[in-house]
């Protein structure tokens with residue numbers, strides 16, 4: 001980027017810091033440059049501060065998944081199925097390029113997004129208790145699916161018995177991570193990469209409240225009692241606890257720790273998970289070698305009291321109880337992709353270079369290592385019983401293989417060769433089969449079906465040649481498997497999970513994940529949690 005752009009950005013950043021809702025009129029000093037161009041063409045939708053308004057935030061942290069040349073095309077041609085207009089007639093190539101450079105330039109300081117900003121962003125469409133407790137439609141409420149259509153930022157609510165859509169609604173821009181249900185299945189909380197958390201009332205088919213809990217968020221987890229949601233943020237570096245009834249923030253937990261040199265730093269949070277038997281949330285930190293466990297129990301166990309860095313020094317660290325007390329588990333490497341056994345006393349974590357560790361959550365130390373080559377995608381791991389012993393299966397995002405690990409000996413008992421690296425894997429307690437996609441490479445249109453008793457691939461489907469086929473979820477009874485054709489001109493395909501016969505195709509706009517109320521609220525061993 002040119003030095004003039006940098007200078008402008010720096011001047012503007014200083015002007016913008018701490019001013020989340022700055023008006024266009026307050027930056028006249030930079031009238032002829034890219035900042036003024038941004039204010040003129042972009043600010044009304046993306047925010048004067050680039051934090052996002054109706055359109056997504058335009059900060060490098062939020063744009064990581066968009067290549068610069070693609071960004072230039074979006075500015076020139078607009079973005080299909082969104083409000084983003086085409087600017088090719090109004091801006092020349094150089095202007096477009098300068099805008100691209102501008103929005104990929106970091107702000108000088110991490111912007112302020114605390115309690116005050118979160119509360120100001122909160123939108124309440126329906127106060128708690130004002131909507132009917134009777135569903136406005138008829139269906140088995142435990143066999144509903146939410147299907148995320150990332151192509152045009154919508155969600156479809158699907159009847160899992162008839163496979164008829166019940167409702168389709170617009171969401172915030174770019175959802176990520178699985179939507180999380182309240183334990184009774186009435187509400188679902190969905191996260192956008194821009195930090196918006198929306199609470200949707202399934203019984204009334206209405207978004208009841210929203211809050212922007214971060215500027216760049218990863219995912220959220222809902223406590224087993226349904227009272228709290230915890231949001232994992234990349235920006236700012238923190239975890240946010242929300243009261244799920246009011247959608248007000250209760251606590252901000254800043255993720256601060258020490259690096260290898262002992263210097264205090266803050267860390268991005270990769271993801272957060274609910275651990276039902278432990279009544280706690282477990283967070284993966286991207287930049288600090290620690291796993292954090294945050295208790296939401298009314299009476300947390302003693303070892304939660306205080307901020308414990310050293311598990312051996314537990315007694316010395318005893319402090320009075322605080323709300324959502326945190327305990328920290330030191331790790332040898334950065335761990336940011338997690339899988340848990342069904343008891344939640346063992347955490348399986350993968351490092352950025354593919355090292356996989358098993359951590360004991362109670363002893364708070366490394367328990368053993370796993371021998372897994374490539375880059376296992378532990379977040380998509382599932383478990384089942386094989387010859388009387390529990391095994392874990394994980395796809396691999398670098399190599400065409402599925403690893404099967406004995407969860408008692410921690411040995412890899414089989415590596416099943418697939419036709420390319422996969423992303424998502426699924427099964428169900430009632431199904432003899434596990435399904436895994438081939439997400440990357442020339443065979444991305446294929447899905448393998450593995451017999452759980454022989455650990456062999458018994459069938460490979462290629463439902464829409466040339467189009468990515470990915471992410472399976474089962475119905476409540478495990479009789480049907482739903483698969484996405486991950487394309488703007490995409491489909492949801494329903495299969496008989498026993499015969500693999502196609503039952504139905506529903507047109508959808510780049511459907512990604514799908515989430516069955518029963519399997520998710522019961523923490524089925526065949527699905528992600």
Ligand code: DHE
Nearest residue numbers: 065150175176177178219220270271379512513514528529
């Ligand atoms: Fe995801 C879940 C991390 C890129 C689609 N993804 C998750 C979770 C994590 C994660 C930690 C579990 C959270 C949860 O469900 O609550 N994902 C990451 C990354 O680090 C990565 C590689 C890079 C990034 O920038 O985030 C990444 N993810 C993607 C994609 O490119 C995908 C395919 C398309 C997209 O929508 O962005 C994608 N991720 C998903 C989906 C889930 C998910 C559909 C939910 C899976 C489920 O069934 O539970």
